[in-house]
Every structure is written in structure tokens, then in C-alpha cells.
Amino acid sequence: MRFLLIDPPHKIWTILRAWVPSPGCLQLLAYLERESFDIDYMDCTINENPWGDLEEKIRKEKPDMVGISVTCTAFIYDGMNAASLVKVLSPKTIIIMGGEHPSFMAEETIRDCPAIDYICVGEGEVTLAEFLRTLEKKDDLSKVLGLAYLDEKGNFTYTGDRPFIEDLDTLPLPAYHLARMEHPYVGLPSEGKRGLVVNFSRGCTFDCSFCSESAFYKRKWRRKSPKLIADELQLLKEKYNRDIFYVGDNTFNITRDQGIGFIEEMLKRKTNQRFWLQSRADLVIRDQDLLDGFREAGVYQFMLGLEYHKDDVLRDIRKRHSVDEALKAMKLLKKHQLMVMATLLIGHWEETEEDRDAFLKFFGKYVDHFGLNIITPLPGTPFFNKMEEEGRIKDWEYRNYDYLHAVMPTREVDDLEQLNFIYKNLMRRYYWRPRELIKLFSRNPILRHHHRFYITQVAFNIMTHEIFGTPLWVQPNYQEYRDYLVERDEALPPELMRLAK
Numbered sequence: 001m002r003f004l005l006i007d008p009p010h011k012i013w014t015i016l017r018a019w020v021p022s023p024g025c026l027q028l029l030a031y032l033e034r035e036s037f038d039i040d041y042m043d044c045t046i047n048e049n050p051w052g053d054l055e056e057k058i059r060k061e062k063p064d065m066v067g068i069s070v071t072c073t074a075f076i077y078d079g080m081n082a083a084s085l086v087k088v089l090s091p092k093t094i095i096i097m098g099g100e101h102p103s104f105m106a107e108e109t110i111r112d113c114p115a116i117d118y119i120c121v122g123e124g125e126v127t128l129a130e131f132l133r134t135l136e137k138k139d140d141l142s143k144v145l146g147l148a149y150l151d152e153k154g155n156f157t158y159t160g161d162r163p164f165i166e167d168l169d170t171l172p173l174p175a176y177h178l179a180r181m182e183h184p185y186v187g188l189p190s191e192g193k194r195g196l197v198v199n200f201s202r203g204c205t206f207d208c209s210f211c212s213e214s215a216f217y218k219r220k221w222r223r224k225s226p227k228l229i230a231d232e233l234q235l236l237k238e239k240y241n242r243d244i245f246y247v248g249d250n251t252f253n254i255t256r257d258q259g260i261g262f263i264e265e266m267l268k269r270k271t272n273q274r275f276w277l278q279s280r281a282d283l284v285i286r287d288q289d290l291l292d293g294f295r296e297a298g299v300y301q302f303m304l305g306l307e308y309h310k311d312d313v314l315r316d317i318r319k320r321h322s323v324d325e326a327l328k329a330m331k332l333l334k335k336h337q338l339m340v341m342a343t344l345l346i347g348h349w350e351e352t353e354e355d356r357d358a359f360l361k362f363f364g365k366y367v368d369h370f371g372l373n374i375i376t377p378l379p380g381t382p383f384f385n386k387m388e389e390e391g392r393i394k395d396w397e398y399r400n401y402d403y404l405h406a407v408m409p410t411r412e413v414d415d416l417e418q419l420n421f422i423y424k425n426l427m428r429r430y431y432w433r434p435r436e437l438i439k440l441f442s443r444n445p446i447l448r449h450h451h452r453f454y455i456t457q458v459a460f461n462i463m464t465h466e467i468f469g470t471p472l473w474v475q476p477n478y479q480e481y482r483d484y485l486v487e488r489d490e491a492l493p494p495e496l497m498r499l500a501k
């Protein structure tokens, strides 16, 4: 039986215009491959004609089973549309969807999209392998933990939580050989074409109220050992010529040991690779004696979720570090010649214009990369539950749940469009300051590269659009599903339009 895993056609990382293969899909594929399943992979995000290519593949191959990966809430309708297309073209294909959003919203998702037969709730490797094996043997799927579905009577059924994989070192290396690594799209443009996103741990032990990751992994943190990490990085260097990485781990150095092990291993291997890691202010302070080691091991930047410049807001979102700690961490990173990327959240209920001015002043002094976001109630998080309960969510269009669009008003600003404008304006005020423009000529090649890419392409494009009405950049290979259906017209069954989300 043939299983096809699909990353459905969806928007890429618009803010950096980055196409990168999904680490989750590559890990799932490697696991299934090791378990000897007959597998195939289609990353529609890099196809030139994504919906058309998907249609053609399904018509031609009619796979027995299809898996659809949807991590971000903002892409759930893309996943549902892919499921409908597959089901209508190949009704016998069994479809399972997995990823963060459908795990949290399993019943809603499966009721909203009848094409989906099953949802894998939570971590995917073991559940998917057991699911496929059980189907092959025509055994009882109700015994497979981590599955959600509707029974014959239409009742929602959940088989129960699948325990997490205890030791991530038992996983094989991600199946890079199944990704189109040489495709011109694949890379992080701001870091150069030799960039890639990798993932070496799962979860986080903290419990920030807005964070879907800590909810998905139930505040548990597991990691691959530094040796296995270094093996993967060495493979990426030698076979795929990759030497600069965004390490997607939520919080890289939850333990000091992980940081120490990574430093030792990378110094030993001498692969001469560069890394952008994610961490927290308090952990940077705890590990300040390791910062030189991190830099020598190739780390060039820490991304910290600093969020806001006011302690009451930090307390409210359960950040569990203070503004003073944020300041200290930024200063420490600078002192040790590490770049600071801050992910920040605006759009809090009590926020005023003065707050935003103070926010810009506070972070504008130290931050090299300004990761500005609008606080978003991601389904599955305690923040979502609270906002829903209080009736504060105004926009229920999941496509807008990407941290770049306001979906909730503040006490002062009720109009979401106005908040979106405020967001853009803050970005503009940050990047068009002389101190940022000077970075276009920085002696630090990474900073120079990022700012040249971001300012001359992204920000300049937005500015000329706003002033002269020139066209905004659009992802060349993204097509709205409905437009595709209209284009194909009579070549496709009409029910697809009725099912389209």
C-alpha cells in the first residue's frame, strides 16, 4: 500500500519570503522509511503550479493513503482544500491529517471537512506507523492511540493520548533525500541560499499563555543529543552544502548540558557552520558563561521571546521573566558579540499609543532583528480559551491567525484594520531609522545581508506600494484554491467548489 505525505499548497514565510521544507514532514518520512513503508512525499509549496500538480499526481497515482500536514492555524483551509481535492479525485484514498492545529481542533476540523477520515492528534511518528500498519492488516483502528475520527453514527471518537517518544535519539535523521534540496526556492534568503531550518528538540517546560508549542507538547521538553545533532549538521554540510541554520527548537538551552554538549560537539567537528538559536532571557543570563563558547561554536544570533517592555503585561501572559532580565540578556548578548533577534507582541488589551512609543524606544536600542507580531489567540492555548470566554475575539477567519493580522481589538482601538496599520507603521518606524539603515553597510556580513535583503526588497517594496501604488510582492507559486477551481472549470467535478474553504 502506498502512502503519500502532502505539505499542501500554502503561503510561505511571507515576511522573509522563505521556502523551507517542513522539518516535521521530513522526520515523519524518515521514520516511515525505516519501518519499511512504501512512501512518497509532495511538498506543494515549491511546485510552480501547486494545485494543478497535486491534481495530476492524484489522478495518475491514486494513492491508497494520503497524509496531510497542517501545523499553522493559518493554513488549515489549505489543508482541508487539499483533502477535498484528493477525496473527490480518488474516493477510495484514506486521508489522515496531522499537525498542531488539527490536533487541537480535531472535532471542529473533521466535521468541517468531510474528506478527512482521520486526524492524528499530537506527535506523529508512532501513531502514523501504527495507523498504516493497522490499515494494511485491516485491523481495529480504535486500538491505535492518538487517532480522532467520526464513527458510523457520526459521533466524534478519540482513541486517547499517545505517549510522547521518550528518547528523540531513537528517531532516524530527517529524510532530506526526499526533499528537493537543490530547488532554487529552498533556503532562507536573508541568510543566503545555503540556509535551512532544522529542528532538534520538541516542546518547552515554560507555560506562556499564548504559546501553542508548550500546549501541544504539554510542557514537556525532549531533545536530540548533541552528537546526533552534529551528525545531522555534518550530513547537511557534506551532502547538501548547507552551512547556515535557523534552529527551530523553541528553547534550545532548556538545560545547560544541552548548550555545553552542543558547543563541545561543534568545536570538535569544525564544520564551520553558523546558527541562529532560540532561547529565553532568563536562560541567557543563567548561561552567560557559555556565550563565548556558543559564538565560537558558530552561533551568531539568539532569538529571544522578549514580547513586551512592561512587567504587568509579561505577568499577564505568564512569561516568567522580567523587563530587567530582558534588558540584561540583550546587553549580555551584545557584550559577547552575538546578535539579538527579539520576537515581540503588540496588541494587548490595555495598550496605548504611549506604550507603543516606549516599546519602540526600549527594544530599538539593542535589537538587530525586530520580530514584531500581533498577539494572536491560537486555538489550543490558554490564551485562546480566555479570549473566547471573554468574547474578545472579533475575527474568526483562521487565515488571519498568523501573528501578522489583528483578530482582537484593544480597549483603545476597536477597528482591526487600524491595528494592522499600527503594526505596519511600527515596523516602518523601526526599520527606517538611521541606525538600521547604517546596518546596510555593517561589517558583520550576516547583519548586512539580512538588512540588505529585508530593507531593499521587503520594506522598500511596501513603501513604494504605499506611496506610488506599485504592485506588492506576491508569492509567484501561490494560487488561491477557488481561483484554481474556476480556472479548471468543467475539468473538475462541480462539488469541489461547494466543498472549497
Ligand code: B12
Residues within 6 Å of the ligand: 011, 012, 013, 014, 015, 018, 020, 021, 022, 023, 024, 025, 027, 028, 066, 067, 068, 069, 070, 071, 072, 073, 074, 096, 097, 098, 099, 100, 101, 120, 122, 123, 124, 125, 128, 197, 198, 199, 211, 212, 213, 248, 249, 250, 378, 379, 401, 402, 403, 404
Ligand atoms: C520550522 C518552523 C517554521 C518554518 C516552516 C518550515 C515549513 N516548511 O514548515 C518557517 C521558519 C518558514 C516558519 C514560518 C512560519 N511559522 Co513557523 N514554526 C516553525 C517551528 C520553529 C518548528 C516546527 C517544527 O519543525 N517542529 C518540529 C516537528 C517535528 O513538529 P511538527 O511540525 O509539529 O510535526 C509533528 C506533529 O505535528 C505531527 N504532524 C505534522 N504533520 C503531520 C501530518 C500527518 C499526516 C501526521 C500523521 C502527523 C503530522 O507529527 C510531526 C512529528 O511528530 C515552529 C515552532 C516549534 N518549535 O515547533 C513554528 C510554528 C509552527 N510556526 C508558526 C507560525 C505562526 C509561523 C508563521 C505563520 C509565522 C509568520 N508570521 O509568518 C510562518 C508561516 C509560514 C510557513 N510557510 O510555514 C507557529 C504555528 C502556530 C499555529 N498554531 O498556528 C509555530 C508553532 C510557532 C509558534 N508557536 O508561534 N515556521
Ligand code: SF4
Residues within 6 Å of the ligand: 203, 204, 205, 206, 207, 208, 211, 212, 213, 214, 250, 251, 280, 305
Ligand atoms: S518560552 Fe517560548 S516556547 Fe516556551 S512556553 Fe514561552 S513562548 Fe512557548
